[in-house]
Amino acid sequence: LQKAWAQVLQKGADKIRTSDHFFRIGGDSISAILLVSRFQQLGYQFTIPLVYQYPKLNEQALMSIQSGNMTNEPLLTKYDFPHLALSDTGFQTILTQIHQRGISLAQVEDILPCVTIQGGLLMNLTSDPSAYLIQMAIKLTGQLDVDRLVQAWASVANQHSPLRTYFIESPNTLSQGFLQVVLSSLSTSWTISDQPLDSLEVFFIENRWQGFSLQEHMVRNFVFPTTNSQVHEIIITIHHSLMDGWSLPLLLQEWMVAYHNHMLAVPPPQTNFPTVVKYISQSDPALAQVFWARYLHNAIITPAPLLYPKYIGPVGHTVYSTLLDISKAQLIQATQSIGISIATLFQAAYALVLGRLLNQDDVTFGMIISGRNLNIPSMDTVIGPCTNTVPYRAQLGSSPLGSWLESLYKDQVDMI
Structure with a gap:
């Protein structure tokens, strides 16, 4: 020695x-x-x-x-995690980071690469800890057993790895420089207050300002009483790298079922998020490269135009505006008659607007997809960040409108 x-x-x-x-x-x-x-x-x-x-x-x-x-x-050796493809030195770097977090190796259930969307979201943490932070407020009515509520959350977390995940830096460029460490158990931070909130909006602002860092478990939950003893406000704060919008209703449903049926064990999911990660990491990147090289061949760079000069909108807000009095049923009927989706119709409309603003007949912009179309059973029930952002290209030629929309829809199908 x-x-x-x-x-x-x-x-x-x-x-x-x-x-x-x-x-x-x-x-x-x-x-x-x-x-x-x-x-x-x-x-x-x-x-x-x-x-x-x-x-x-x-x-x-x-x-x-x-x-x-x-x-x-x-x-633990690198051979326990063959999907990482790390050198001996690289793997020892990972173990050092795990130890520095105060995590025992006995707690490590798995170490996985991040899917593309996770790496992209985590890159913003250093410059803006509040970026991509999800906040949900839920009102629960009736007599509340807080201990049972917390235990129900823990039971659900035991079945869904994103709720037991830390992120660490990757020693190579794998998954945009980040890895996810899944622990066998991990207690979520709960704040149980005995005082009502003065203002939910102010709390959201302060909670968002606090944000998250890569060194912590990026889930925080709060329970607040209200002036009505039969009503409690539950606030869930979670980073988008752990959860997507599709997953949130599934998570809440499982949580409430576990709360109301606390004597029953939470069943394991038919497909879990690590299965999705491993499926993606084992897919052939050459096939994707061929598709995107063809799809984006000779594409023109599309700058993102501001609506107004020097305009900076409120961060994290949504503006609703009704421009045309057309019902959803009418839109569905119109798109079905052509054989396209409503999403294709809106993407085509946005492409036309961009083309006119930029005086271009070939535009490309980012499109968020659910990621639930992978060839994996029960993808619709997976709790985790399955979404992805891909380039969407629209060439504005002189084709008839119906034919043009059909070609855009075909491109979307080919992406799958």
């Missing part, structure tokens, strides 16, 4: 005493990774957390002899 220290720290072995502290004679997080790798090459079952827990040479020697003391901390 002394020779391993000497090699890693680039010191003479005779300069290292048995009582020396690894981090006080030149060791750091990177050299700790190299030290563990060297120990494992020598046949010692040693981990990154143990280097931090037992930093002295004599302590590490004792731990290496008393192998029975190490059985509580399982030895």
Whole structure:
């Protein structure tokens, strides 16, 4: 072990005493990774957390002899997670980050790459901790058992990995630089107040301002009483990288069922989110590259025009405006007669507006898709961030309107 220290720290072995502290004679997080790798090459079952827990040479020697003391901390290797395709050094970097979060390796259920939408959302955390933060307020009426409510949430979380997930930085460019660590159990932060809210709007602003960081579990829940003893306000705060809009009603439904049927176990999902992640990571990127290269061949760059010069709208707000008095039933009837979807109709309309504003006959803009069309059973029941953003291209030629809409719809089908 002394020779391993000497090699890693680039010191003479005779300069290292048995009582020396690894981090006080030149060791750091990177050299700790190299030290563990060297120990494992020598046949010692040693981990990154143990280097931090037992930093002295004599302590590490004792731990290496008393192998029975190490059985509580399982030895994880990169081969336990073949879908990550990491080097030894890269995997040790991951273990270091897990330890720095105070997470025991025994808690680690899985380590997964992030899907594309997750990586994109997480990239904004450093510059804006409030970006892509979801806030929901729910009013529950009747006598509320808060302990049972919290336990019901925990029961649902046990079946859905996004509610037990931390994010860490990836040592390579995999999934835009982030990985997700799924824990076997993880307690959600609950704040149970005995005072009503003065203003829900003010609370939302302050809660959003607090935001999230990559170093924390990005779920926070609150319970507030109201002036009516039979009414409580429940506020859920969760980062969009853990949940999409499709998932939220599913989550709330399972939560309420678990609350009202607390004697019954929450059934496991037919398809869980890790299954989706692994399916995507195992798909052939060459096929996608061929499709998008053809689809975007000679596409013209489309700048995003502002509605008004120097206009900056309110962040996180929605503006509703009725322009045409056309019912949804009429829209459905019109699109069905052509054989397209309502979504295609709106995308075509937006493309026409962009084309006129920019004086272009070829426009491309981002389109959010549900991601629920993967060839996986029960995708409609998956709780997790399955959405994705893809380029949507519309070439504004002189074709008849019906034919043009049909071609746009065909392109959407081909994307699937």
